[in-house]
Amino acid sequence: MRAIQTVSSESERTITHSPIIYIYIYIYIYIYIYNASEISKMANLICLKLQPRLPILATVYPSFSRLTAKANRKWNSGFRVPRRRALGLGASIWLQFMSKASAGGSKYFIASARQKGVVEEALKNVEWPEQFPFKEEDFQRFDESPDSLFYEAPRFVTHIDDPAIAALTKYYSEVFPPSNTPGVSILDMCSSWVSHFPQGYKQDRIVGLGMNEDELKQNPVLTEYIVQDLNLNPELPFEDNSFDVITNVVSVDYLTKPLDIFKEMRRILKPGGQAIMSFSNRCFWTKAISIWTSTGDADHALIVGSYFHYAGGFEPPQAVDISPNPGRSDPMYIVYSRKASTA
Numbered sequence: 244m245r246a247i248q249t250v251s252s253e254s255e256r257t258i259t260h261s262p263i264i265y266i267y268i269y270i271y272i273y274i275y276i277y278n279a280s281e282i283s284k285m286a287n288l289i290c291l292k293l294q295p296r297l298p299i300l301a302t303v304y305p306s307f308s309r310l311t312a313k314a315n316r317k318w319n320s321g322f323r324v325p326r327r328r329a330l331g332l333g334a335s336i337w338l339q340f341m342s343k344a345s346a347g348g349s350k351y352f353i354a355s356a357r358q359k360g361v362v363e364e365a366l367k368n369v370e371w372p373e374q375f376p377f378k379e380e381d382f383q384r385f386d387e388s389p390d391s392l393f394y395e396a397p398r399f400v401t402h403i404d405d406p407a408i409a410a411l412t413k414y415y416s417e418v419f420p421p422s423n424t425p426g427v428s429i430l431d432m433c434s435s436w437v438s439h440f441p442q443g444y445k446q447d448r449i450v451g452l453g454m455n456e457d458e459l460k461q462n463p464v465l466t467e468y469i470v471q472d473l474n475l476n477p478e479l480p481f482e483d484n485s486f487d488v489i490t491n492v493v494s495v496d497y498l499t500k501p502l503d504i505f506k507e508m509r510r511i512l513k514p515g516g517q518a519i520m521s522f523s524n525r526c527f528w529t530k531a532i533s534i535w536t537s538t539g540d541a542d543h544a545l546i547v548g549s550y551f552h553y554a555g556g557f558e559p560p561q562a563v564d565i566s567p568n569p570g571r572s573d574p575m576y577i578v579y580s581r582k583a584s585t586a
């Protein structure tokens with residue numbers, strides 16, 4: 244049997260044994276302090292209380308590779324959109340959403356993003372701006388090399404811990420059509436060797452779409468798979484109105500053309516079909532979009548909710564916090580919606 248690891252445990256091993264980690268720690272501390280002061284200056288200007296935050300080392304998937312160091316150099320040297328500019332932009336964007344979202348709770352919406360329950364509140368009573376509020380730079384990444392390179396080698400690992408996986412599987416068991424329902428089709432977007440569906444779950448058609456064929460080939464729940472880079476080609480190669488459910492586990496943050504993809508999701512879902520986007524607080528941060536790496540969990544719910552809203556033809560998106568042991572294992576959140584029956 245293959246030994247399964249979470250990526251975080253790989254990272255911890257790298258951190259413990261490699262002397263190069265001291266260089267990374269130095270770089271992180273430098274960026275943290277530099278960004279924190281810039282962010283708080285900006286936040287003060289717009290009367291927003293931000294808690295300075297960078298992804299915590301333990302919550303970042305990849306071992307600290309050469310890629311990461313290269314990305315840090317790029318960021319510091321200013322060849323890309325400076326991280327602090329993306330952060331400032333993010334903060335000002337969220338002010339637009341806050342008028343109603345904050346009505347029942349804290350005025351400082353982003354600052355309170357880590358409190359239990361806040362994620363679920365994030366999509367209640369949102370006043371969406373008329374236009375999609377994000378800019379091109381919000382979808383830039385530290386590592387803009389082709390995704391096919393990053394995902395070239397298979398990773399037979401799990402990206403969230405066991406309690407988070409169990410919570411997701413339990414959630415699926417509550418909302419999925421019963422196993423073996425004739426005519427039901429499911430698409431697992433950004434799929435890998437595992438989909439976290441309930442044990443023994445079957446349908447006539449379960450398609451996996453992802454970047455690594457070796458991983459997809461090993462996924463026992465799939466009846467077929469497609470290797471496709473959605474950031475190069477966001478068109479989903481399926482008929483209109485052909486899927487009952489679309490899932491996407493801990494990967495929505497890698498999509499650089501989310502509106503195109505969510506419009507495609509709407510097209511291929513049957514009326515009333517549901518799209519279930521799940522995420523935790525981990526990511527391959529060099530590959531995640533900048534608006535994601537510069538914001539917190541509740542903001543992520545708003546970001547994903549905005550994709551549904553601005554793609555159009557979906558019911559109002561909702562957020563659910565299914566975190567199994569808050570503070571003790573990986574958090575797990577769902578943002579879901581159904582294709583409107585009239586769309």
Ligand SMILES: C[S@@+](CC[C@H](N)C(=O)[O-])C[C@H]1O[C@@H](n2cnc3c(N)ncnc32)[C@H](O)[C@@H]1O
Binds near residue numbers: 453
């Ligand atoms: C963190 S892994 C999650 C895999 C799987 N959903 C899971 O829960 O184990 C990210 C996944 O997103 C997929 N992915 C990343 N970028 C993608 C892209 N541009 N197009 C399609 N899939 C992508 C990769 O194939 C990879 O399997």
